[in-house]
Amino acid sequence: xxxxxxxxxxxxxxxxxxxxxxxxxxxxxxxxxxxxxxxxxxxxxxxxxxxxxxxxxxxxxxxxxxxxxxxxxxxxxxxxxxxxxxxxxxxxxxxxxxxxxxxxxxxxxxxxxxxxxxxxxxxxxxxxxxxxxxxxxxxxxxxxxxxxxxxxxxxxxxxxxxxxxxxxxxxxxxxxxxxxxxxxxxxxxxxxxxxxxxxxxxxxxxxxxxxxxxxxxxxxxxxxxxxxxxxxxxxxxxxxxxxxxxxxxxxxxxxxxxxxxxxxxxxxxxxxxxxxxxxxxxxxxxxxxxxxxxxxxxxxxxxxxxxxxxxxxxxxxxxxxxxxxxxxxxxxxxxx
Amino acid sequence: xxxxxxxxxxxxxxxxxxxxxxxxxxxxxxxxxxxxxxxxxxxxxxxxxxxxxxxxxxxxxxxxxxxxxxxxxxxxxxxxxxxxxxxxxxxxxxxxxxxxxxxxxxxxxxxxxxxxxxxxxxxxxxxxxxxxxxxxxxxxxxxxxxxxxxxxxxxxxxxxxxxxxxxxxxxxxxxxxxxxxxxxxxxxxxxxxxxxxxxxxxxxxxxxxxxxxxxxxxxxxxxxxxxxxxxxxxxxxxxxxxxxxxxxxxxxxxxxxxxxxxxxxxxxxxxxxxxxxxxxxxxxxxxxxxxxxxxxxxxxxxxxxxxxxxxxxxxxxxxxxxxxxxxxxxxxxxxx
Numbered sequence: 001x002x003x004x005x006x007x008x009x010x011x012x013x014x015x016x017x018x019x020x021x022x023x024x025x026x027x028x029x030x031x032x033x034x035x036x037x038x039x040x041x042x043x044x045x046x047x048x049x050x051x052x053x054x055x056x057x058x059x060x061x062x063x064x065x066x067x068x069x070x071x072x073x074x075x076x077x078x079x080x081x082x083x084x085x086x087x088x089x090x091x092x093x094x095x096x097x098x099x100x101x102x103x104x105x106x107x108x109x110x111x112x113x114x115x116x117x118x119x120x121x122x123x124x125x126x127x128x129x130x131x132x133x134x135x136x137x138x139x140x141x142x143x144x145x146x147x148x149x150x151x152x153x154x155x156x157x158x159x160x161x162x163x164x165x166x167x168x169x170x171x172x173x174x175x176x177x178x179x180x181x182x183x184x185x186x187x188x189x190x191x192x193x194x195x196x197x198x199x200x201x202x203x204x205x206x207x208x209x210x211x212x213x214x215x216x217x218x219x220x221x222x223x224x225x226x227x228x229x230x231x232x233x234x235x236x237x238x239x240x241x242x243x244x245x246x247x248x249x250x251x252x253x254x255x256x257x258x259x260x261x262x263x264x265x266x267x268x269x270x271x272x273x274x275x276x277x278x279x280x281x282x283x284x285x286x287x288x289x290x291x292x293x294x295x296x297x298x299x300x301x302x303x304x305x306x307x308x309x310x311x312x313x314x315x316x317x318x319x320x321x322x323x324x325x326x327x328x329x330x331x332x333x334x335x336x
Numbered sequence: 337x338x339x340x341x342x343x344x345x346x347x348x349x350x351x352x353x354x355x356x357x358x359x360x361x362x363x364x365x366x367x368x369x370x371x372x373x374x375x376x377x378x379x380x381x382x383x384x385x386x387x388x389x390x391x392x393x394x395x396x397x398x399x400x401x402x403x404x405x406x407x408x409x410x411x412x413x414x415x416x417x418x419x420x421x422x423x424x425x426x427x428x429x430x431x432x433x434x435x436x437x438x439x440x441x442x443x444x445x446x447x448x449x450x451x452x453x454x455x456x457x458x459x460x461x462x463x464x465x466x467x468x469x470x471x472x473x474x475x476x477x478x479x480x481x482x483x484x485x486x487x488x489x490x491x492x493x494x495x496x497x498x499x500x501x502x503x504x505x506x507x508x509x510x511x512x513x514x515x516x517x518x519x520x521x522x523x524x525x526x527x528x529x530x531x532x533x534x535x536x537x538x539x540x541x542x543x544x545x546x547x548x549x550x551x552x553x554x555x556x557x558x559x560x561x562x563x564x565x566x567x568x569x570x571x572x573x574x575x576x577x578x579x580x581x582x583x584x585x586x587x588x589x590x591x592x593x594x595x596x597x598x599x600x601x602x603x604x605x606x607x608x609x610x611x612x613x614x615x616x617x618x619x620x621x622x623x624x625x626x627x628x629x630x631x632x633x634x635x636x637x638x639x640x641x642x643x644x645x646x647x648x649x650x651x652x653x654x655x656x657x658x659x660x661x662x663x664x665x666x667x668x669x670x671x672x
Contacts, residue, residue, distance in 0.1 A: 035431050036438055037419070037526035041642070042615055042635025083373070084670070091669040095371050100662025102372055109656040110649075190373035279378060298631070298650070299378025306377070306657075313446075313649020314634070320445040321642075326436025333427040334420070 001242070002144065006136060006219045009143055009238070013265045016242045024053030027060075033327040041321055043295070044314070047273065048322030051315070054246045054271050055155065059323040062316045065112035066154035067305050068236055069096055069103055070146065070161050072119045072229035075127030077165035079203040083191045086124070086164045093118045093162065102302055103160055106309035110316065112158065117149055119228035128172060128207040132224040139223040139231050146235025152243045156315060158275070159236045160250050160305020161229045161257075167280065170256035172204045172225040174282060176215045177256075177263045178289050182208060187252070187280040190301070218263035226257070233257040241271050248315060250308035251278035251301065255286050262290060275311030276300060337578070338480065342472060342555045345479055345574070349601045352578045360389030363396075369663040377657055379631070380650070383609065384658030387651070390582045390607050391491065395659040398652045401448035402490035403641050404572055405432055405439060406482065406497050408455045408565035411463030413501035415539040419527045422460070422500045429454045429498065438638055439496055442645035446652065448494065453485055455564035464508060464543040468560040470567070475555075478564040482571025488579045492651060494611070495572045496586050496641020497565045497593075503616065506592035508540045508561040510618060512551045513592075513599045514625050518544060523588070523616040526637070554599035562593070569593040577607050584651065586644035587614035587637065591622050598626060611647030612636060 003009040027049045032038065039045065051060050071093050077086050095101045096116040107114040119142060125133040134142070150157060167189035174185040182204035188197060207225055214220035222231055234257045240247045241261075249255050249272050261268035269290060276296035277284045287294060295314045300307045328334075339345040363385045368374065375381065387396050407429050413422050431437045432452040443450040455478060461469040470478070486493060503525035510521040518540035524533060543561055550556035558567055570593045576583045577597075585591050585608050597604035605626060612632035613620045623630060631650045636643045664670075 034438075035428070035436060036638050040526065040636065040638040041438060042637065044634060044636065044646075088670050091667065092371070095662055095667040095669060098662070098667065100371060100667045102370075102377060102657045102661055105656035105660040106653050108660075109652050190376065295634070296632070296650075298380060300376065300380065301378065302372055302376040310380075310650065310653045313653060314632075314646065316445050317442050317646045317649060320441035321438045324441040324444075325438055326431055326434070331427065331431040331434065331436045333431060334424050 004140060006140060010219060010264055012242060013238050013261060013268055017244060019053035020056040023056045023058055024049060026058035027052030030058050031322060034325040035328055035331045035333050044318035044321055047315065047318040051246055051319060054244050056244065060319055061323060062156050062319045064154050065110060065156045065158065065312050066151045067103060067107045067112045067114040067158040067160065067309055068149050069116045069304055070119060070229035070232040071121060072163045072227045073121050073124035074163060074165040074169060074227050075124045076129060076168050076203055078127055079129060079199055080196060081168040081200045081203055082165040082189065083196065084164050089162055089164045090121045101304060102306045103304040103309060106306055110309060110312040112309065112312065115149060117145060117232065119145060119232060125227045128169065128225050129203050129210065133226055134223050136223065142228040142231035143235035146232035147239040150236050150239040154245055157240045157245050157247045158305045158308040159233045159254060161233060161253050161303055163227060163229045166227055166229065166253050168200050168203055169225055169227045169230060170253040171282065172207045173221060173256040173260060174286050175204055175208055176221040176225055177218060177259050185282045187282050218260045222260045230257040234260050237261060241268055244271065247272045248275040248308040248311050250275055250305045251303055252280040252283040252286065253303055255283060259286065259290060276307035278307060340476060342476060346555060346600055348578060349574050349597060349604055353580060355389035356392040359392045359394055360385060362394035363388030366394050367658060370661040371664055371667045371669050380654035380657055383651065383654040387582055387655060390580050392580065396655055397659060398492050398655045400490050401446060401492045401494065401648050402487045403439065403443045403448045403450040403494040403496065403645055404485050405452045405641055406455060406565035406568040407457060408499045408563045409457050409460035410499060410501040410505060410563050411460045412465060412504050412539055414463055415465060415535055416532060417504040417536045417539055418501040418525065419532065420500050425498055425500045426457045437640060438642045439640040439645060442642055446645060446648040448645065448648065451485060453481060453568060455481060455568060461563045464505065464561050465539050465546065469562055470559050472559065475559040475567050478567035479571035482568030483575040486572050486575040490581055493576045493581050493583045494641045494644040495569045495590060497569060497589050497639055499563060499565045502563055502565065502589050504536050504539055505561055505563045505566060506589040507618065508543045509557060509592040509596060510622055511540055511544055512557040512561055513554060513595050521618045523618050554596045558596045566593040570596050573597060577604055580607065583608040584611040584644040584647050586611055586641045587639055588616040588619040588622065589639055591619060595622065595626060611644035614643060
């Protein structure tokens, strides 16, 4: 199962299976028999039932999480949109490979297997204020890189990113997909000042104007305004949808990539939960537009998949309770 | 180090050591050198620095969490304040001992050692609408039970409770310590109906009136309006303060018990972080009164230490990042 055009990719996504309703119903039934007052585990109960449907079992586990970090570089950094120089992307990839970054520590803490994919860092995508970021072959290659990176035997997936300047294409995607203008989707990223923020808004506005003809086609939006690591995240999330592997979404950039899929084929993110809402102001609005309630709200704004990996703790806790607790009958407790 | 009167207990608490400022300052210094933009890990950074101060090292670990669940019964259930019968307390203690409850799964998921202490379940404390819940010997015994249950080699502590009817004494403690009237501190607990809620408010109001003479003395408030498991939680949190073991607070009942200590000796909860805010409405107000911002907000209302145990995932993630990440210099990343 693979694809060689954006049209094939869209068709695969549209043909993805639904969640297993029988498993979901069995999980609801089990939840009602566990030794606790009804609803007392709050959102953990909804999370476990949802997870059960995607995994096709009423007692799902979360023993094999996978974390994949995709890295890319961006021509648009020439517009002065980032507080850090572009060479930090390749330096951080080395840091991921040596185990020194935040995501390495979080992946280890929650027992996740971690993979890092650097996507042609020496060849940044085209500055989208001057032309399409990628041609079709490039965006398809990036989507496939993500698609093929997914371990279909994983029981939950986190995708993260590293790419100096990539809150700018993410804002461009969000603005293209949801409207509202450039200013409402740009933020300070890793810490640009007021002038940098104004340059981001200006770059996004110019990108939207230049690519106005494709704004109605989400996959063309990804091609013209995105980047390789954004496309790779979308490809991985799509593959997980097809394999019925639940995904924990990370921050603004990850969510903007994911939103491309939902806009291309409604329901494409039904297997996704929002791991956290980040300190990047537009992230909360983007999640609201997608109808996703975040699990955590701790002011993170790092990317790398860090907020989603941290939320693996909540997922693990939810499944441990759901799949491990005794029922009223098993425990001989009154009130079931 | 022990105590045989409430006065001795208070003196021990008042003599507890402060956090290690040098370790805290070293952790701040280390945090500033880690391979991430400044502040990008949000609340995880504050949590790690705070933890470092209490543990007295700039690179703290969270490898040996302890979870202790205390159970007690309450004469005030005779007032019709609970949706469940009192025998559920002993049944749930058996469930804890057999590993079937939510807290067992969460403790296991986060690598915590778990202990269960049942406090004279066959002998409920006196209905506080008819007299003091405990005499001095009883409350001191319960405080000591908690004090002695703490493993001083643990690196973080969660205390939880089980006790049918115990949101009512918790509301009474909160009302006695913070004012505002009975109605503002009672809630639906494990699920009482409107009539049950009115009976809870009435019982609390009568308790406050009966014990009006002691409302200015927090430890007497605990004796007259509390219960054995509430006193034991307070004793354990106090011991952790003395041993400089950080505590993750659970829900409304745990926080009400903890509040007794803060009101008795200001600063007694400086080693505590709020693990979550529960669905019991008064919990958010109680945390605000204590100046504690919760780590999680997932609609839990189970008790047992469940919300705090779930928050151990966040604590572990914070410390894994802080203590495990590479510095800019170590990783050769620009921008440090």
